[in-house]
Amino acid sequence: MSDTTAGLIQLGLLLAALAAVYKPLGDYLARVFSTEKHLKLEKGLYRLFRVNPDSEQRWPTYAAGVLGFSFVSVVLLYLLQRLQPLLPWNLGRGSVSPAVAFNTAVSFVTNTNWQSYVPETTMGHFVQMAGLTVQNFLSAAVGLAVAIAVTRGFVRAKTDRLGNFWVDLTRGTVRVLLPMAFVFALVLVALGVVQSLKAGVAVTNPDGSPGTIALAPAASQEAIKELGTNGGGIFNANSAHPFENPTAWSNLVQLFLILVIPVSLTRAFGKLVGNTRQGYVLLSVMGLLWAASLALIWFSEAKANNPAALAAGASMEGKEQRFGIGLTSIFADTTTGTSTGAVNGAHDSLSGLGGGGPLLNMLYGEISPGGVGTGLYGILVLAIIAMFLAGLMVGRTPEYLGKKLGKREVTCAAIAMLAMPTVVLLGSGIALLLPGTAGALGNTGAHGLSEILYAYASTGNNNGSAFGGLTATSDWFQSSFAVAMAFGRFVPIVAVLCLAGSLAAQRKVPETAGTLPTTGPLFATLLTGTVVLVAALTFIPALALGPIAEALA
Secondary structure, three states: OOHHHHHHHHHHHHHHHHHHHHHHHHHHHHHHOOOOOOOHHHHHHHHHOOOOOOOOOOHHHHHHHHHHHHHHHHHHHHHHHHOHHHOOOOOOOOOOOHHHHHHHHHHHHOOOOOOOOOHHHHOOHHHHHHHHHHHHHHHHHHHHHHHHHHHHHHHOOOOOOOOOHHHHHHHHHHHHHHHHHHHHHHHHHHOOOOOOOOOEEEEEOOOOOEEEEEOOOHHHHHHHHHHOOOOOOOOOOHHHOOOOOOOHHHHHHHHHHHHHHHHHHHHHHHHHHOOHHHHHHHHHHHHHHHHHHHHHHHHHHHOOOOHHHHHHOOOOOOEOOOOHHHHHHHHHHHHHHOOOOOOOEOHHHOOHHHHHHHHHHHHOOOOOOOOOOHHHHHHHHHHHHHHHHHHHHHOOOOEEOOEEOOHHHHHHHHHHHHHHHHHHHHHHHHHHHOOOHHHHOOOOHHHHHHHHHHHHHHHHOOOOOOOOOOOOOOHHHHHHHHHHHHHHHHHHHHHHHHHHHHHHHOOOOOOOOOOOOOOOHHHHHHHHHHHHHHHHHHHHHHHHHOHHHHHHO
16 A cells, blocks of 8 residues: 555545544533533532632633633642652652753643653653643643633623633533543553553663663553643654554544544534534634645655655655655644644654645644634634724624624734734744854754744744754753743733623624625635735745745755
8 A cells, every 4th residue: 555545544534533523522512611510520629629610700810710720730840840759650760950840831731742851761650640641631621711711702792701710621621631531541552552650661772782661651641642732742752652653543543632622612612602604614714724734745745856855765754654654744734733743753854845834834823723722712813803804895893703893802813813923933033143043953054944933833832843953952942932832822812811801791783784704605715814814924034034945945
């Protein structure tokens, strides 16, 4: 079977599986966040943490809950790493250095999972399970909660209440992420993913010297790593490691886990706003951007014209033989179209345009289909911008889903949209000016620029993948990436919650003959054009000096 055929078969199976669960899972998500009933386990948690589940919050209180919870999470995760020698299952590993511990704490709490350390030699099993894996659940649940709060802003009228953050956080964790992760952890174990509390297994190296192959509770972390669009690997090679992703079948399951909640959330959105066609339009835009990027990456890798690829007959550097070009391209597109950042190949080894595809996915704002929750509220922000542009063209006050988009709403949307480009371009620009940056690059010229741009696009978008040629262990990169991750996560969250509060306070306006329909191809085209236009106007100069210049060289 050819590499292309294998890739197309897996692509077809992936799309079929997503289509099969789209309606039932989307409807289930809508019920989870709209029912007034609380499970017994949830009631116990509310009593323990003194939460009144029947009270609702204004947007500032909801935002304060998100920020306060995330701040405490950063502190606790930082302390776990610093106190590692005192904890069980530390495997003899010492305290994580302050800079790495801070960077990692911010990284996992913001759903970025940028890793500037080698997991096999840095983190013990207790820190992995009680610290990093817990945040894989909670950071995803935070994004899911914010997306639901924004949806309520469109649904509700003449109220200042958006729901209860603690209830939404609990339901997302208990009713969605935990049961799905448990089931798929068992599936991954059955497919050969390692699940062990041993430090490693002794082996004999080819030269006769003794060696050790690291082991870890990989399957349980792998399931939530992909399901929560987190991406941090328990092994340094991430999903290219045979213990994390041994076969094409495990690769298919991981791709499914990455996409299933972001895709199904569009159905949940349609159900909650009372018109499922609204969700279909958002899904069509996400799918079109995902497919276009996949075509670019796959074609660029299959037809790479650099000297090494031409001599070898294919561009297989940095790719696993068991996946090949097709499965590597699908994974690279999916992991950067969401906020996952897991990799089953080396993105730094991709061709000029092949590497530009994942980079462009992130520069779109990772809305194709985006992370758990973040993809939905990200594309809703761009939908508001699109409707605002349409209103300017026809001289009419823009509306979306029965809500007028005035100065306050558009300002909130603009702040949410501009947060990521701010940290990406400022961070990259400052890094290029620093004398030590040249020594941290694995390549010079256009590819070196791409390495820096990719790193700040990854951290600013809470993705976490990297061009491996950049050595990002200096204090500057550790601290600046942490700032980029926090800024890229929490500024948009506060802005969209402010937007949701403003929308919820309005009354519904009826549709008229002048209302632009938002359930057909015209709006889908307008929204797609807005996404591409915003990214092009913002990043084309940087892309022209990086991946485009490399591709034309």
